[in-house]
Amino acid sequence: MSDLLAGPAEASAGLVVHGAGTVDPAAPASTRDALTLLGVPARLAAPDATLWGPEVEAEARERLGWLDTHRRSRELLPQLAELTAELADLDHVVLAGTGGSALAAEVITRTLGRPLTVLDGTDPGEVRAALADRLERTVVVLASKSGATVETDSHRRAYLAAFLDAGLTEAEAARHFVVVTDPGSPLEAVAAELGAVAVLADPQVGGRYSALTAFGLVPAALAGAEVSELLDQAEALAGSLAGEADNPALALGAALAAAATSGRDTITLVDDGTGIEGLGDWIEQLLAESTGKTGLGLLPVVLESPDAPGGAGPDVLTVSHGGALAPGAVPGGWAAPDLAVNGPLGAHFLAWEYATALVGAVLGVNPFDQPNVAESKENTARLLASAPPPQPPSAVEGAIEVYAPAGTPTDLAGALRHLLDGLDPGGYLAVQAYLDRRADADAARLRPALAGLTGRPVTFGWGPRYLHSTGQYHKGGPQVGSFLQLTGTVDNDLAVPGRPYSFGELQAAQATGDREALTGRGRPVLRLHLTDRSAGLAQLIDTARRLRA
Known part of the structure; x- marks a missing residue:
């Protein structure tokens, strides 16, 4: 822990990164120095779609909306308030989505103490249990970016049959569904056919970067979370993303990239117990699916506790994560991590997305596709x-x-x-x-x-x-x-x-x-x-x- 505390922390908008200077040492070998020399922080914040090479440029141009989606997502807030009021009697919220369409909402609701059932499996017992739970008070959020996810389609079919079997008319059953998908997807057409409410997501944001879009916000808001606070937290951090100093997202990304290029390509993720629940699972998906390409990548390992086996080794970088620290608190708690990241959840989402995009640029992989x-x-x-x-x-x-x-x-x-x-x-x-x-x-x-x-x-x-x-x-x-x-x-x-x-x-x-x-x-x-x-x-x-x- 002494190494973690030896160097200065980097902070902005309540998000603090400890230990980055130790993981990514000073010039001449500093990944951060190389990134700033090339003007990468300002170029990414701009955003500059050329950062990942000419083969990626066209896709990146359509996938960088996460950098300011916290602003555009404010347009959803009146609709979410109206929808929440209209469905106030349906107090059992089921999120039928998977991967990036589900993980952020799960983190938000767990962290804010709001009840949400995430149904992303296909085990018959798991589906039966969900269908049997307060069906008459259930609203099902069908979330799929492509609109063709087999799990979500299967859950939709099962719930529709259950509502009809319970005696609801098709019009009454439609009220129990809210669809979140991209404009023009097959699921948007299904919503129209059902007569269900459809909330269209930001098409310029890929699934795993969609925490602060409709995918994260709609189910969380229906479950009673105050989602505007998340947008405020992300917007407060956004102003630092172009800077070469006082930029914790840059510190995080440079440290992860330095680890990846120096043989420490396993990232163990430890919850430090300071109030953000389930963030490791979201980070795991973001890092693994964004960087695991062409024989390269960061392998994230979510640990059950700070002392769980598998959290150390010469090729391992241990990262603790959590909420804002109390005065005098030690970063990482008793986990003794290499890197500690603390702050508000909305800032976490944006910082980890930014950091992951930087890792992709350093490794030379496309952080926005999922070819396999x-x-x-x-x-x-x-x-x-x-x-x-x-x-x-x-x-x-x-x-x-x-x-x-x-x-x-x-x-x-x-x-x-x-x-x-x-x-x-x-x-x-x-x-x-x-x-x-x-x-x-x-x-x-x-x-x-x-x-x-x-x-x-x-x-x-x-x-x-x-x-x-x-x-x-x-x-x-x-x-x-x-x-x-x-x-x-x-x-x-x-x-x-x-x-x-x-x-x-x-x-x-x-x-x-x-x-x-x-x-x-x-x-x-x-x-x-x-x-x-x-x-x-x-x-x-x-x-x-x-x-x-």
Whole structure:
């Protein structure tokens, strides 16, 4: 912590970055000096679409609206106030969106203590539980930038059927939907057909940069959050973005870029307990999907606590994050991070977006596209149309079927040990759980358990949520990952109305499709199928613990 406190902090509009000078040392090797010499801070704030090279310029020109969307989003405030008043009796807000269409609203509502149900999974149990929860008082926010996201479309169909089955007319059911999408998307047409309210988002802002657009603001406002404060916080910070000094977003971006180019390309994210809830998950998506391209990128790892395993190492940069610090408080709390970022949530959103764009410029990658995300989507569509015959497991132990790669041990402990021992020296393990995010929450306990065994970074993601964040990094970033995929038996499936498949079949196709994408790159993937989810998770966690003994 002494290194963190040794150098001066950089602050503006209440956002403070500690430790950047230690991570990014002074000239002649300073990334920040190089950026300022090229006039990058002012050019990015301008905005200058040429920063990422000629091949990216056309796309960047259409994707830099996040730099001042906090101003344009003020036009939404009267509409949001009117909509909130009109739907005051619908006090159970469900956000049916995924990736950038959901994560920011989840952070906002958790931080401000407002209730919001985020439905971004395809597990039948998770969908059934949402449908059974206060249906008559539910308003569903359908959020999709492209308007063609299969998860959101499936949730729309399930909720519409549930409302009609509950005795509502089509007109009455339409009142229970609010659509957030880009102008001209297929979902805008669906909203018109339904007769539902549509709030059109800023088309000049990509999904993961959309925190302060309609995607973040509409569900949060309906849940009772005072979203104008977030816009105020971002606008207060915006004035510093062109500066070469007193620019915490520049300090953050230069430090992340310096780490990435000096071998510290794993970023562990630690909540310091100062009041901003869930920000690590949003940062994870922003960094992984923006930088994980052409074999490069930053691997974000969200830690459960400051002392959780997997938070240190020669190739790791530890970053704590949180709200404004009380007088005399130590940045990072007892996490002892390399970098500490504290301040209001709206400023966090803008600063991390700015920093991520800078990292892209330094690494030479396009921070606005996601070229490998479509691959798993295409695999899923193909598998739903024509699923291959099921393959027998290599072993069955208790409540777990083991599907081990050829040439590896087939027993549970042996297959798991082989996966861990086979990690690349500079690699990582990704645990991917295609289960019920709430009912099967114990699956997340595997991350720290396995991180304690490997000495290497271990990430955890719920499928299909992770497909829209770290999924890009897994396939487009450095090919050094190993993968543990968890699936589970579906005891009570649920049809997707109007589609020739069920939620269980969709979930299975998504898992298989991503598995194919990874094995097609020669990456090791161990699949464990839980025939009894509760018993299987307990058995798996116990096996992981016994491997340590």
